[in-house]
Amino acid sequence: MNRRVMAVTAAAVMSMSGFAVPAMADEEEAVSIQISASIMSMDPLIGGDSTNVAVISNTMEGLFVVDADGQIQNGLCDSYEVSDDQKTYTFHIRDNAKWSDGTPVTAQDFEYAWKRNATAQGDYSKFTYQIEMAAIKNYEAVTSGEADADELGVTAVDDNTLQVELEYPVPFFLNLLTFSPWAPVKESKLTEEGDQFGVDKDSVLYCGAYTLDQWDVGGNTIVLKKNPDYWDAENVDVDEIDLVVISDTQQAVMAYQNGDVDNVTLTGDMVSMYQDDPEFSNVLGSFNYYLMVNTTKDGYDNKDLRQAIAYAIDRESLCTNVLNDGSTPAYNMVMKGLVSNSDGEDFVDASGQYFQYDTEKAKELWAKAQEETDLREINIIYDEEKDFAANTAAFIQSQLESTLDGLTVNISSTPKKNRIQLAQDHDYDIELWAWGPDYADPTAILAMFESDHPSNYSLWSSDEFDKLYNEANTTLAGDETARWDNLIKCNDICTENAGCIPLFQTGSATLTKSNVTGITEHNTGVPCYYKFVEKD
Known part of the structure; x- marks a missing residue:
């Protein structure tokens, strides 16, 4: 493998597609990846979208990583032991794990970070549910504020030993x-930065394969540089990873053809145009898209209305004629390929299939809804950075107005950051929304619909759902069959109520230069660990 190539230019240039190509020093090897939007924060408790998660995880490595084949590998964890009852884990931190300020990464840094997450409030609490999903001892009392963080079952036994106690086994x-929320955080650095922690590249410390070299809020390029002090630096092939914001697919393809980027994501007509290209690939993606409905608003709280909308959308046509990127129709909340039971049955296949396209059923429900509510005009917002989102919203608008006589559908775009804030403030009607799983279990999606979950932006609630979900993760945690059955029921209840209407599971259609390997789109958690990317 040729590990080095000469940089083409010594300074940044402007491509025809209108974005800045980062400057590279001579003899450096770089891989450029197109992304649709930049990151919001370098705080592991704030940055939650896929790009943000990737940047944080590649610069602030946790105990484990996922390789290009989807297998879990040790990260800053040198070794670990598990008790016979599967409820106590003892992790040993690598002796040569370092922060970018030269100090060692310690077990205390992990203990502090995890307890910070467990007690987080407001905007910082979006990942607190991860503590619950891990079932760390005393999680319920600590996350609810009834007990101090010191009661959480996470203990730094010494500088290199972290012990974690669980309430019950978590497979x-x-x-x-x-x-990313399990990344270590150095307490003294966070204290020093205060509320500025994570707002720019210099307000955090790094301990991953890369450090953040360039990032400006609102800028169009993120530059990651190989970390010379990383414990496994000798096995990191690429010196620089450039994440380049190009939201328009045609401009992204132009940049690819010009040699400005090595990897682009395709949508719409670009997929069929390049599907025979030897550098083209198309795999099932890791996100489901939904119509997230604010079920507390007048009219939108009407189940018949929500179900009428759900039945009036032809998902097959949406995927084939609009998206055309390998996306597939979604008829329940969880994405296919996430998890199967011991018999090999996929969770999605075992669940009910709801809202197959049925205009007569849609009209019947719409007629009922018109008797129950005065709502005749609905509003849908979507991300302005994503061209496929505009096409999807327009398709849904056409479908609903042509099927549900008398319904007016307004669609509008807004920056992704604003859309997310509107959801968190519950100041919206309907949003085009995507969920991706953080880990390989149905609860990675279903958790979002617990009544008191901080990410339950639809505010839909069901006592039956909550009861079944709680049983699946407590009393039935060690019974695979019973737990599976309860979660199937949860999936069915949530889908059928249409508080969040499933639309499609993404396809991941890409072009990648033939001399680049290891750029992945993992179906859970961090989409790609760049330490496994190679360039010939």
């Missing part, structure tokens, strides 16, 4: 730990 525990 996906190590998979959870590959995700």
